[in-house]
Amino acid sequence: MARLGLERSVVDPTVYKNTVARFREAGVLLPTIGQLKDPSTIPAAIREKLKDVNPDSPHPLNLFRVHWFNDDQRTGLTDVPEHIELPPELTGVKARIVLALGNKFPLINAHKVLAAYGCLVPRLVTGQFDPTHHRAVWPSTGNYCRGGVAISRILGCHGIAVLPENMSKERFDWLDKWVTDPADIIRTPGCESNVKEIYDECAALDRDPTNIIFNQFCEFGNYLVHRNCTGAAMEKLFHTLTKGRPTAKLAAYVSASGSAGTLAAGDHLKQSLGARIVAVEAAECPTLLNNGFGDHNIQGIGDKHVPFIHNVMNTDMVVAISDLHTDSLMVLFNTDEGRKYLVERRGIDATLVKRLANLGLSSICNMLAAIKTARHLDLGSEDVILSVATSGAAMYTSEIEKTLARHFSKGFDAISAGEVWGRSLAATTTDHMLEMTHTNRERVFNLGYYTWVEQQGVSLEEFSVRKHQSFWDGLQDLVPAWDAMITRFNAETGVDKVLGA
Numbered sequence: 001m002a003r004l005g006l007e008r009s010v011v012d013p014t015v016y017k018n019t020v021a022r023f024r025e026a027g028v029l030l031p032t033i034g035q036l037k038d039p040s041t042i043p044a045a046i047r048e049k050l051k052d053v054n055p056d057s058p059h060p061l062n063l064f065r066v067h068w069f070n071d072d073q074r075t076g077l078t079d080v081p082e083h084i085e086l087p088p089e090l091t092g093v094k095a096r097i098v099l100a101l102g103n104k105f106p107l108i109n110a111h112k113v114l115a116a117y118g119c120l121v122p123r124l125v126t127g128q129f130d131p132t133h134h135r136a137v138w139p140s141t142g143n144y145c146r147g148g149v150a151i152s153r154i155l156g157c158h159g160i161a162v163l164p165e166n167m168s169k170e171r172f173d174w175l176d177k178w179v180t181d182p183a184d185i186i187r188t189p190g191c192e193s194n195v196k197e198i199y200d201e202c203a204a205l206d207r208d209p210t211n212i213i214f215n216q217f218c219e220f221g222n223y224l225v226h227r228n229c230t231g232a233a234m235e236k237l238f239h240t241l242t243k244g245r246p247t248a249k250l251a252a253y254v255s256a257s258g259s260a261g262t263l264a265a266g267d268h269l270k271q272s273l274g275a276r277i278v279a280v281e282a283a284e285c286p287t288l289l290n291n292g293f294g295d296h297n298i299q300g301i302g303d304k305h306v307p308f309i310h311n312v313m314n315t316d317m318v319v320a321i322s323d324l325h326t327d328s329l330m331v332l333f334n335t336d337e338g339r340k341y342l343v344e345r346r347g348i349d350a351t352l353v354k355r356l357a358n359l360g361l362s363s364i365c366n367m368l369a370a371i372k373t374a375r376h377l378d379l380g381s382e383d384v385i386l387s388v389a390t391s392g393a394a395m396y397t398s399e400i401e402k403t404l405a406r407h408f409s410k411g412f413d414a415i416s417a418g419e420v421w422g423r424s425l426a427a428t429t430t431d432h433m434l435e436m437t438h439t440n441r442e443r444v445f446n447l448g449y450y451t452w453v454e455q456q457g458v459s460l461e462e463f464s465v466r467k468h469q470s471f472w473d474g475l476q477d478l479v480p481a482w483d484a485m486i487t488r489f490n491a492e493t494g495v496d497k498v499l500g501a
Protein backbone atom coordinates (compact mmCIF):
# COMPACT_ATOMS: atom_id res chain seq x y z
CA MET A 1 0.00 0.00 0.00
CA ALA A 2 3.09 2.30 0.18
CA ARG A 3 2.37 3.84 -3.22
CA LEU A 4 -1.09 4.92 -2.09
CA GLY A 5 0.21 7.07 0.77
CA LEU A 6 -1.26 5.18 3.70
CA GLU A 7 1.81 4.91 5.94
CA ARG A 8 1.61 5.96 9.58
CA SER A 9 5.22 5.41 10.65
CA VAL A 10 8.65 6.37 9.32
CA VAL A 11 9.51 4.26 6.28
CA ASP A 12 13.08 5.45 5.69
CA PRO A 13 14.95 6.97 8.68
CA THR A 14 17.75 8.44 6.50
CA VAL A 15 15.28 10.26 4.29
CA TYR A 16 13.47 11.46 7.40
CA LYS A 17 16.70 12.79 8.92
CA ASN A 18 17.64 14.66 5.73
CA THR A 19 14.18 16.20 5.58
CA VAL A 20 14.32 17.37 9.18
CA ALA A 21 17.72 18.98 8.50
CA ARG A 22 16.49 20.74 5.36
CA PHE A 23 13.41 22.11 7.13
CA ARG A 24 15.52 23.32 10.06
CA GLU A 25 17.86 25.11 7.67
CA ALA A 26 15.03 26.61 5.58
CA GLY A 27 12.92 27.51 8.63
CA VAL A 28 9.88 25.59 7.41
CA LEU A 29 7.13 24.72 9.87
CA LEU A 30 4.40 22.32 8.72
CA PRO A 31 0.77 23.03 9.61
CA THR A 32 -1.26 20.08 10.85
CA ILE A 33 -4.38 19.02 9.00
CA GLY A 34 -6.29 20.03 12.15
CA GLN A 35 -4.90 23.57 11.89
CA LEU A 36 -5.90 23.83 8.24
CA LYS A 37 -9.34 22.54 9.13
CA ASP A 38 -9.73 25.16 11.84
CA PRO A 39 -7.20 27.99 11.36
CA SER A 40 -8.25 29.60 14.65
CA THR A 41 -6.05 26.90 16.22
CA ILE A 42 -2.93 28.17 14.41
CA PRO A 43 -0.63 29.62 17.10
CA ALA A 44 -1.06 33.36 17.62
CA ALA A 45 2.66 33.98 16.95
CA ILE A 46 2.33 32.49 13.47
CA ARG A 47 -0.84 34.41 12.70
CA GLU A 48 0.89 37.63 13.76
CA LYS A 49 3.94 36.95 11.57
CA LEU A 50 1.71 36.12 8.60
CA LYS A 51 0.40 39.68 8.54
CA ASP A 52 3.67 40.77 6.89
CA VAL A 53 3.79 37.93 4.36
CA ASN A 54 2.55 38.39 0.78
CA PRO A 55 0.09 35.51 0.07
CA ASP A 56 1.69 34.97 -3.33
CA SER A 57 5.32 34.80 -2.24
CA PRO A 58 7.20 31.53 -1.78
CA HIS A 59 7.37 32.14 1.95
CA PRO A 60 7.17 29.07 4.24
CA LEU A 61 4.54 30.70 6.43
CA ASN A 62 2.14 30.70 3.49
CA LEU A 63 1.63 27.00 4.21
CA PHE A 64 -0.49 28.27 7.11
CA ARG A 65 -2.80 29.94 4.59
CA VAL A 66 -3.62 26.71 2.76
CA HIS A 67 -7.23 26.70 4.05
CA TRP A 68 -10.72 28.00 3.29
CA PHE A 69 -10.73 30.81 5.85
CA ASN A 70 -8.67 33.51 4.10
CA ASP A 71 -10.41 36.85 3.76
CA ASP A 72 -11.03 38.60 0.47
CA GLN A 73 -7.57 40.20 0.53
CA ARG A 74 -6.05 36.78 1.45
CA THR A 75 -4.06 38.36 4.28
CA GLY A 76 -6.38 37.94 7.27
CA LEU A 77 -8.75 35.28 8.56
CA THR A 78 -12.55 35.07 8.23
CA ASP A 79 -15.01 33.13 10.37
CA VAL A 80 -16.68 31.67 7.36
CA PRO A 81 -15.27 30.85 3.90
CA GLU A 82 -15.57 33.57 1.29
CA HIS A 83 -18.50 32.59 -0.92
CA ILE A 84 -20.99 33.73 -3.50
CA GLU A 85 -24.73 33.06 -3.24
CA LEU A 86 -26.38 32.95 -6.63
CA PRO A 87 -29.85 34.52 -6.57
CA PRO A 88 -32.97 33.02 -8.20
CA GLU A 89 -32.95 35.88 -10.77
CA LEU A 90 -29.74 34.33 -12.08
CA THR A 91 -30.30 30.62 -11.51
CA GLY A 92 -34.03 30.42 -12.20
CA VAL A 93 -34.52 28.10 -9.19
CA LYS A 94 -35.67 28.79 -5.65
CA ALA A 95 -33.01 26.71 -3.92
CA ARG A 96 -30.08 28.62 -2.44
CA ILE A 97 -26.98 27.85 -4.51
CA VAL A 98 -23.77 28.87 -2.78
CA LEU A 99 -20.19 28.43 -4.01
CA ALA A 100 -17.16 28.70 -1.71
CA LEU A 101 -14.39 30.67 -3.41
CA GLY A 102 -11.19 28.74 -4.07
CA ASN A 103 -9.37 31.79 -5.41
CA LYS A 104 -8.81 33.02 -1.86
CA PHE A 105 -6.18 30.33 -1.34
CA PRO A 106 -2.57 31.57 -1.35
CA LEU A 107 0.14 31.07 -3.99
CA ILE A 108 -2.05 29.89 -6.86
CA ASN A 109 -5.49 31.46 -6.30
CA ALA A 110 -7.10 28.02 -6.33
CA HIS A 111 -7.91 25.50 -3.63
CA LYS A 112 -5.87 22.78 -5.34
CA VAL A 113 -2.87 23.88 -3.30
CA LEU A 114 -4.65 22.12 -0.41
CA ALA A 115 -4.64 18.86 -2.38
CA ALA A 116 -0.92 19.31 -3.13
CA TYR A 117 -0.18 19.78 0.57
CA GLY A 118 -2.42 16.82 1.47
CA CYS A 119 -0.49 14.53 -0.87
CA LEU A 120 2.95 15.79 0.17
CA VAL A 121 2.78 16.09 3.94
CA PRO A 122 2.22 12.38 4.75
CA ARG A 123 5.19 11.52 2.54
CA LEU A 124 7.40 14.08 4.27
CA VAL A 125 6.71 12.98 7.82
CA THR A 126 6.94 9.28 7.00
CA GLY A 127 10.36 9.65 5.34
CA GLN A 128 9.19 8.95 1.79
CA PHE A 129 10.27 12.20 0.19
CA ASP A 130 13.71 13.73 0.58
CA PRO A 131 13.72 17.39 -0.51
CA THR A 132 17.54 17.36 -0.61
CA HIS A 133 17.58 14.59 -3.20
CA HIS A 134 14.20 13.82 -4.75
CA ARG A 135 12.25 15.68 -7.40
CA ALA A 136 8.54 16.10 -6.73
CA VAL A 137 6.41 15.28 -9.80
CA TRP A 138 2.91 16.77 -9.88
CA PRO A 139 0.59 15.20 -12.51
CA SER A 140 -2.34 17.48 -13.09
CA THR A 141 -4.57 19.39 -15.44
CA GLY A 142 -3.07 22.63 -14.28
CA ASN A 143 -3.96 23.85 -10.81
CA TYR A 144 -2.73 20.96 -8.69
CA CYS A 145 0.67 21.07 -10.38
CA ARG A 146 0.86 24.82 -9.73
CA GLY A 147 0.16 24.13 -6.05
CA GLY A 148 2.80 21.42 -6.04
CA VAL A 149 5.40 23.57 -7.76
CA ALA A 150 4.72 26.44 -5.32
CA ILE A 151 5.14 24.17 -2.31
CA SER A 152 8.24 22.53 -3.82
CA ARG A 153 9.79 25.96 -4.18
CA ILE A 154 8.99 26.81 -0.56
CA LEU A 155 10.73 23.59 0.50
CA GLY A 156 13.72 24.40 -1.72
CA CYS A 157 13.28 21.24 -3.78
CA HIS A 158 12.79 20.50 -7.42
CA GLY A 159 9.13 20.43 -8.55
CA ILE A 160 8.05 19.10 -11.94
CA ALA A 161 4.66 19.98 -13.44
CA VAL A 162 3.03 17.48 -15.78
CA LEU A 163 -0.03 18.82 -17.60
CA PRO A 164 -1.77 18.63 -21.00
CA GLU A 165 -0.48 21.01 -23.64
CA ASN A 166 -3.93 22.52 -24.29
CA MET A 167 -4.46 23.93 -20.81
CA SER A 168 -4.98 27.68 -20.47
CA LYS A 169 -2.13 30.06 -21.28
CA GLU A 170 -2.50 31.62 -17.83
CA ARG A 171 -1.52 28.30 -16.19
CA PHE A 172 1.65 28.10 -18.29
CA ASP A 173 2.48 31.77 -17.69
CA TRP A 174 2.27 31.16 -13.95
CA LEU A 175 4.41 28.02 -14.19
CA ASP A 176 7.05 29.83 -16.27
CA LYS A 177 7.55 32.21 -13.37
CA TRP A 178 7.69 29.57 -10.64
CA VAL A 179 9.71 26.62 -11.94
CA THR A 180 13.46 26.61 -11.42
CA ASP A 181 14.10 25.21 -14.92
CA PRO A 182 11.78 25.49 -17.99
CA ALA A 183 12.33 21.73 -18.52
CA ASP A 184 10.34 21.21 -15.31
CA ILE A 185 7.13 21.94 -17.22
CA ILE A 186 6.19 18.79 -19.09
CA ARG A 187 3.42 19.18 -21.67
CA THR A 188 1.55 15.94 -22.39
CA PRO A 189 -0.48 15.47 -25.61
CA GLY A 190 -4.07 16.62 -25.80
CA CYS A 191 -6.57 18.42 -23.66
CA GLU A 192 -8.29 18.27 -20.32
CA SER A 193 -9.60 14.72 -20.67
CA ASN A 194 -6.25 13.17 -21.71
CA VAL A 195 -5.42 11.92 -18.22
CA LYS A 196 -4.07 8.57 -19.48
CA GLU A 197 -1.31 10.46 -21.33
CA ILE A 198 -0.39 12.13 -18.02
CA TYR A 199 -0.15 8.70 -16.35
CA ASP A 200 2.06 7.42 -19.19
CA GLU A 201 4.45 10.34 -18.74
CA CYS A 202 4.54 9.71 -15.00
CA ALA A 203 5.26 6.01 -15.55
CA ALA A 204 8.29 7.05 -17.64
CA LEU A 205 9.44 9.55 -14.99
CA ASP A 206 8.94 6.93 -12.28
CA ARG A 207 11.74 4.81 -13.76
CA ASP A 208 14.16 7.37 -12.32
CA PRO A 209 14.24 6.71 -8.56
CA THR A 210 14.97 10.37 -7.82
CA ASN A 211 11.48 11.25 -9.08
CA ILE A 212 8.63 10.88 -6.62
CA ILE A 213 5.20 11.00 -8.24
CA PHE A 214 2.50 12.66 -6.17
CA ASN A 215 -0.46 11.21 -8.01
CA GLN A 216 -3.47 13.16 -6.77
CA PHE A 217 -5.80 10.70 -8.53
CA CYS A 218 -4.83 7.90 -6.16
CA GLU A 219 -3.22 9.53 -3.07
CA PHE A 220 -5.54 9.25 -0.08
CA GLY A 221 -3.96 12.39 1.37
CA ASN A 222 -5.95 14.28 -1.26
CA TYR A 223 -9.16 12.54 -0.19
CA LEU A 224 -8.49 13.14 3.50
CA VAL A 225 -7.63 16.85 3.38
CA HIS A 226 -10.82 17.49 1.48
CA ARG A 227 -13.03 15.27 3.59
CA ASN A 228 -11.71 17.00 6.71
CA CYS A 229 -10.78 20.59 5.73
CA THR A 230 -13.16 21.27 2.83
CA GLY A 231 -15.88 19.25 4.56
CA ALA A 232 -15.63 21.24 7.80
CA ALA A 233 -15.44 24.56 5.91
CA MET A 234 -18.60 23.71 3.99
CA GLU A 235 -20.40 22.66 7.14
CA LYS A 236 -19.50 25.98 8.78
CA LEU A 237 -20.71 27.81 5.68
CA PHE A 238 -24.03 25.96 5.80
CA HIS A 239 -24.61 26.79 9.47
CA THR A 240 -23.80 30.46 8.87
CA LEU A 241 -26.09 30.69 5.86
CA THR A 242 -28.99 29.07 7.66
CA LYS A 243 -28.67 30.65 11.11
CA GLY A 244 -32.14 31.14 12.57
CA ARG A 245 -33.76 28.96 9.88
CA PRO A 246 -34.42 25.60 11.55
CA THR A 247 -36.16 24.16 8.50
CA ALA A 248 -33.19 24.78 6.22
CA LYS A 249 -31.56 21.66 4.77
CA LEU A 250 -28.35 20.91 2.95
CA ALA A 251 -29.97 19.20 -0.03
CA ALA A 252 -26.77 18.53 -1.95
CA TYR A 253 -23.06 19.05 -2.26
CA VAL A 254 -22.07 19.41 -5.89
CA SER A 255 -18.54 19.02 -7.20
CA ALA A 256 -17.10 18.54 -10.65
CA SER A 257 -14.58 15.76 -10.39
CA GLY A 258 -11.02 15.89 -11.64
CA SER A 259 -9.13 13.82 -9.11
CA ALA A 260 -12.36 13.55 -7.02
CA GLY A 261 -10.49 15.07 -4.06
CA THR A 262 -12.91 17.97 -3.63
CA LEU A 263 -15.80 15.52 -3.89
CA ALA A 264 -14.56 13.91 -0.66
CA ALA A 265 -16.03 16.81 1.32
CA GLY A 266 -19.36 15.23 0.38
CA ASP A 267 -18.59 12.17 2.51
CA HIS A 268 -18.31 14.48 5.52
CA LEU A 269 -21.41 16.49 4.57
CA LYS A 270 -23.52 13.39 4.05
CA GLN A 271 -22.49 12.09 7.47
CA SER A 272 -22.96 15.40 9.31
CA LEU A 273 -25.89 17.00 7.45
CA GLY A 274 -27.41 14.28 5.29
CA ALA A 275 -26.42 15.98 2.02
CA ARG A 276 -26.65 14.17 -1.29
CA ILE A 277 -23.34 13.91 -3.14
CA VAL A 278 -23.46 15.05 -6.75
CA ALA A 279 -20.49 14.31 -9.02
CA VAL A 280 -20.19 16.43 -12.15
CA GLU A 281 -18.38 15.88 -15.43
CA ALA A 282 -18.31 17.26 -18.97
CA ALA A 283 -21.16 16.19 -21.29
CA GLU A 284 -18.56 15.90 -24.07
CA CYS A 285 -16.81 13.20 -22.02
CA PRO A 286 -19.55 11.45 -20.00
CA THR A 287 -17.42 8.76 -18.38
CA LEU A 288 -19.45 8.33 -15.19
CA LEU A 289 -22.81 8.92 -16.84
CA ASN A 290 -22.35 6.79 -19.87
CA ASN A 291 -18.90 5.17 -19.92
CA GLY A 292 -18.20 7.85 -22.52
CA PHE A 293 -15.11 9.55 -23.83
CA GLY A 294 -14.21 12.70 -25.72
CA ASP A 295 -12.46 16.06 -25.57
CA HIS A 296 -13.74 19.03 -23.60
CA ASN A 297 -12.67 22.39 -22.26
CA ILE A 298 -13.94 22.41 -18.66
CA GLN A 299 -10.39 22.75 -17.46
CA GLY A 300 -9.58 20.86 -14.26
CA ILE A 301 -12.14 18.07 -14.47
CA GLY A 302 -10.25 15.49 -16.51
CA ASP A 303 -12.11 12.20 -17.14
CA LYS A 304 -12.03 9.06 -19.29
CA HIS A 305 -11.28 7.29 -16.03
CA VAL A 306 -12.63 6.92 -12.51
CA PRO A 307 -10.12 8.28 -9.98
CA PHE A 308 -8.98 5.76 -7.38
CA ILE A 309 -9.94 8.13 -4.56
CA HIS A 310 -13.51 8.61 -5.82
CA ASN A 311 -15.86 7.01 -3.29
CA VAL A 312 -18.20 5.92 -6.06
CA MET A 313 -20.46 3.77 -3.87
CA ASN A 314 -21.35 6.88 -1.83
CA THR A 315 -22.17 9.07 -4.86
CA ASP A 316 -25.86 9.91 -5.20
CA MET A 317 -26.12 11.66 -8.52
CA VAL A 318 -24.08 12.20 -11.65
CA VAL A 319 -24.58 15.29 -13.80
CA ALA A 320 -22.93 16.22 -17.08
CA ILE A 321 -22.53 19.79 -18.35
CA SER A 322 -21.55 20.88 -21.85
CA ASP A 323 -18.44 23.00 -22.30
CA LEU A 324 -20.40 25.05 -24.84
CA HIS A 325 -22.32 26.44 -21.85
CA THR A 326 -19.35 26.95 -19.55
CA ASP A 327 -17.34 28.67 -22.32
CA SER A 328 -20.31 30.88 -23.30
CA LEU A 329 -21.25 31.87 -19.75
CA MET A 330 -17.62 32.71 -19.03
CA VAL A 331 -17.95 35.32 -21.80
CA LEU A 332 -21.33 36.54 -20.54
CA PHE A 333 -19.99 37.00 -16.99
CA ASN A 334 -16.71 38.66 -17.98
CA THR A 335 -17.40 41.13 -20.78
CA ASP A 336 -18.85 44.64 -20.52
CA GLU A 337 -21.67 43.70 -22.87
CA GLY A 338 -22.48 40.59 -20.87
CA ARG A 339 -22.44 42.35 -17.50
CA LYS A 340 -24.61 45.16 -18.89
CA TYR A 341 -27.16 42.60 -20.06
CA LEU A 342 -27.22 40.87 -16.67
CA VAL A 343 -27.74 44.11 -14.78
CA GLU A 344 -30.00 46.07 -17.10
CA ARG A 345 -32.02 43.37 -18.79
CA ARG A 346 -32.14 40.73 -16.06
CA GLY A 347 -32.12 43.04 -13.03
CA ILE A 348 -29.26 41.23 -11.29
CA ASP A 349 -27.47 43.23 -8.63
CA ALA A 350 -24.43 44.96 -10.16
CA THR A 351 -22.16 44.07 -7.22
CA LEU A 352 -23.04 40.41 -7.56
CA VAL A 353 -22.46 40.54 -11.31
CA LYS A 354 -18.95 41.88 -10.70
CA ARG A 355 -18.31 39.06 -8.25
CA LEU A 356 -19.09 36.47 -10.95
CA ALA A 357 -15.44 37.00 -11.96
CA ASN A 358 -14.67 34.68 -9.05
CA LEU A 359 -15.99 31.80 -11.17
CA GLY A 360 -13.72 29.87 -13.53
CA LEU A 361 -14.88 27.30 -16.07
CA SER A 362 -15.34 24.43 -13.62
CA SER A 363 -17.07 26.80 -11.17
CA ILE A 364 -19.65 27.70 -13.82
CA CYS A 365 -19.97 23.98 -14.47
CA ASN A 366 -20.71 23.45 -10.77
CA MET A 367 -23.25 26.27 -10.86
CA LEU A 368 -25.10 24.69 -13.80
CA ALA A 369 -25.00 21.25 -12.16
CA ALA A 370 -26.46 22.75 -8.99
CA ILE A 371 -29.29 24.31 -11.02
CA LYS A 372 -30.01 20.96 -12.65
CA THR A 373 -29.98 19.26 -9.27
CA ALA A 374 -32.42 21.82 -7.87
CA ARG A 375 -34.75 21.36 -10.82
CA HIS A 376 -34.54 17.57 -10.75
CA LEU A 377 -35.26 17.37 -7.03
CA ASP A 378 -37.78 20.21 -7.15
CA LEU A 379 -35.99 22.01 -4.34
CA GLY A 380 -37.41 25.05 -2.58
CA SER A 381 -36.12 28.14 -0.80
CA GLU A 382 -35.25 26.24 2.40
CA ASP A 383 -32.95 23.94 0.46
CA VAL A 384 -29.28 24.80 0.17
CA ILE A 385 -26.88 23.43 -2.43
CA LEU A 386 -23.20 23.96 -1.68
CA SER A 387 -20.41 23.78 -4.17
CA VAL A 388 -16.96 25.22 -4.85
CA ALA A 389 -15.45 27.68 -7.29
CA THR A 390 -11.99 26.17 -7.64
CA SER A 391 -10.43 29.06 -9.52
CA GLY A 392 -11.63 32.42 -10.83
CA ALA A 393 -11.97 33.90 -14.32
CA ALA A 394 -8.44 35.35 -14.12
CA MET A 395 -7.12 31.91 -15.08
CA TYR A 396 -9.13 31.98 -18.34
CA THR A 397 -8.66 35.37 -20.01
CA SER A 398 -7.13 33.67 -23.04
CA GLU A 399 -10.00 31.15 -23.14
CA ILE A 400 -12.51 34.02 -23.30
CA GLU A 401 -10.66 35.35 -26.33
CA LYS A 402 -10.76 31.91 -27.95
CA THR A 403 -14.52 31.56 -27.35
CA LEU A 404 -15.14 35.03 -28.73
CA ALA A 405 -13.18 34.16 -31.87
CA ARG A 406 -14.83 30.74 -32.25
CA HIS A 407 -18.49 31.48 -31.49
CA PHE A 408 -18.88 35.26 -31.73
CA SER A 409 -16.63 36.26 -34.58
CA LYS A 410 -18.91 39.19 -35.48
CA GLY A 411 -18.63 40.58 -31.93
CA PHE A 412 -20.35 39.92 -28.62
CA ASP A 413 -23.28 42.31 -28.46
CA ALA A 414 -26.57 42.56 -26.56
CA ILE A 415 -28.17 39.99 -28.85
CA SER A 416 -25.29 37.56 -28.27
CA ALA A 417 -25.68 38.11 -24.52
CA GLY A 418 -29.40 37.34 -24.78
CA GLU A 419 -28.66 34.22 -26.83
CA VAL A 420 -26.16 32.95 -24.28
CA TRP A 421 -28.54 33.64 -21.42
CA GLY A 422 -31.35 31.77 -23.19
CA ARG A 423 -29.33 28.83 -24.45
CA SER A 424 -26.79 28.27 -21.68
CA LEU A 425 -28.58 29.36 -18.51
CA ALA A 426 -32.36 29.76 -18.82
CA ALA A 427 -32.66 26.52 -20.78
CA THR A 428 -30.88 24.47 -18.10
CA THR A 429 -33.04 21.38 -17.66
CA THR A 430 -32.76 17.92 -16.19
CA ASP A 431 -31.05 16.25 -19.13
CA HIS A 432 -27.71 14.46 -18.77
CA MET A 433 -28.21 13.41 -15.19
CA LEU A 434 -28.59 10.16 -13.32
CA GLU A 435 -29.66 9.16 -9.83
CA MET A 436 -27.23 6.52 -8.64
CA THR A 437 -28.94 3.27 -7.78
CA HIS A 438 -26.82 0.42 -6.43
CA THR A 439 -26.59 -0.94 -9.97
CA ASN A 440 -25.40 2.41 -11.36
CA ARG A 441 -22.82 2.76 -8.64
CA GLU A 442 -21.52 -0.73 -9.34
CA ARG A 443 -21.29 0.03 -13.05
CA VAL A 444 -19.12 3.10 -12.39
CA PHE A 445 -17.10 1.39 -9.69
CA ASN A 446 -16.35 -1.53 -12.00
CA LEU A 447 -15.23 0.81 -14.77
CA GLY A 448 -12.33 1.86 -12.55
CA TYR A 449 -10.95 -1.70 -12.75
CA TYR A 450 -9.55 -1.12 -16.24
CA THR A 451 -7.51 1.92 -15.22
CA TRP A 452 -6.35 0.84 -11.81
CA VAL A 453 -5.94 -2.92 -11.88
CA GLU A 454 -5.22 -3.54 -15.55
CA GLN A 455 -3.30 -0.39 -16.40
CA GLN A 456 -1.78 0.98 -13.19
CA GLY A 457 -1.04 -2.31 -11.43
CA VAL A 458 -3.11 -1.88 -8.26
CA SER A 459 -3.93 -5.22 -6.67
CA LEU A 460 -7.46 -6.53 -6.93
CA GLU A 461 -7.71 -6.50 -3.15
CA GLU A 462 -6.71 -2.82 -2.89
CA PHE A 463 -9.16 -1.99 -5.63
CA SER A 464 -12.11 -3.95 -4.26
CA VAL A 465 -11.87 -2.87 -0.63
CA ARG A 466 -12.92 0.63 -1.75
CA LYS A 467 -16.40 -0.70 -2.40
CA HIS A 468 -17.19 -0.59 1.28
CA GLN A 469 -17.86 2.54 3.34
CA SER A 470 -15.95 1.01 6.26
CA PHE A 471 -12.78 1.42 4.17
CA TRP A 472 -13.36 5.16 3.60
CA ASP A 473 -14.42 5.81 7.18
CA GLY A 474 -11.40 3.84 8.40
CA LEU A 475 -9.09 6.20 6.52
CA GLN A 476 -10.09 8.92 8.96
CA ASP A 477 -7.78 7.34 11.58
CA LEU A 478 -4.85 8.49 9.48
CA VAL A 479 -5.53 12.16 10.17
CA PRO A 480 -4.72 12.19 13.91
CA ALA A 481 -1.83 9.80 13.24
CA TRP A 482 -0.34 12.12 10.60
CA ASP A 483 -1.00 15.22 12.72
CA ALA A 484 0.91 13.65 15.61
CA MET A 485 3.76 12.91 13.21
CA ILE A 486 3.71 16.49 11.87
CA THR A 487 3.90 17.84 15.43
CA ARG A 488 6.81 15.54 16.23
CA PHE A 489 8.55 16.46 12.99
CA ASN A 490 8.22 20.20 13.77
CA ALA A 491 9.66 19.59 17.23
CA GLU A 492 12.61 17.76 15.68
CA THR A 493 13.37 20.62 13.28
CA GLY A 494 13.06 23.05 16.18
CA VAL A 495 11.37 25.60 13.89
CA ASP A 496 8.32 25.57 16.17
CA LYS A 497 10.40 27.09 18.97
CA VAL A 498 12.20 29.52 16.65
CA LEU A 499 8.84 30.88 15.49
CA GLY A 500 7.40 30.88 18.99
CA ALA A 501 4.68 28.41 17.94
Ligand SMILES: Cc1ncc(COP(=O)(O)O)c(C=O)c1O
Pocket: 112, 115, 140, 141, 142, 143, 144, 256, 257, 258, 259, 260, 261, 262, 263, 299, 300, 301, 360, 362, 363, 390, 391
Ligand atom coordinates in the same frame (compact mmCIF):
# COMPACT_ATOMS: atom_id res chain seq x y z
C1 LIG B 1 -10.20 24.41 -12.09
C2 LIG B 1 -10.45 23.08 -11.47
N1 LIG B 1 -11.71 22.71 -11.22
C3 LIG B 1 -12.00 21.52 -10.67
C4 LIG B 1 -11.01 20.62 -10.35
C5 LIG B 1 -11.39 19.28 -9.80
O1 LIG B 1 -11.02 19.14 -8.46
P1 LIG B 1 -10.64 17.72 -7.89
O2 LIG B 1 -9.36 17.31 -8.53
O3 LIG B 1 -10.50 17.93 -6.43
O4 LIG B 1 -11.75 16.79 -8.26
C6 LIG B 1 -9.68 20.96 -10.60
C7 LIG B 1 -8.60 20.02 -10.33
O5 LIG B 1 -7.47 20.20 -10.71
C8 LIG B 1 -9.38 22.22 -11.16
O6 LIG B 1 -8.14 22.60 -11.41
